[in-house]
Amino acid sequence: MDAQAKAIKSFTNIYTLLLKDLNALPEEAMHRKFAEKARTVADMMYEVTLVNDHIAATVRGDNPPDWPFAPGTWVLAPDELTSKEAVISNFERSSQGVLATLEAMSEEQMLAEVTNEHGPTNTVEQVRFMVVHMFYHAGQVNFIQTLLGDDTWHWMS
Secondary structure (H helix, E strand, C coil), rough: CEEEHHHHHHHHHHHHHHHHHHHCCCCCHCCCCCCCCCCCCHHHHHHHCCCCCCCCHHHHHHCCCCCCCCCCCCCCCCCCCCCHHHHHHHHHHHHHHHHHHHCCHHHHHHHEEEEEEEEEEHHHHHHHHHHHHHHHHHHHHHHHHHHCCCCCHHHHC
């Protein structure tokens, strides 16, 4: 399997699993804060889409927008992206955009050097970061799921 196929498979796997978890959550989980400093599922998923959109723009050679939050501050979802429907729709939009970007790339483009705000990298490494970042937040979503009394493993359905 080539780098493009592996990257697409890895991204699709976590996208599918995280989407199952989001669909299984009740509406209240999207905007409920479990502690003063805790972020909501909507906040975390908004961050995921910002990061993924930023990386997709970078690997396409577009000029990604500046990060909309001050360094060291948590990403918080705007009010219009806090409902379950909006969270899921925005996540699907972003993920489909990433997949379209990857599917349009050649093997050479996947391995070619690109530069992001941290320096030189390539698309394969950028996809690896997106996948790890999404799994990190999937763990947080799973924990919130259990706090709400749901211990079902939704990835199996």
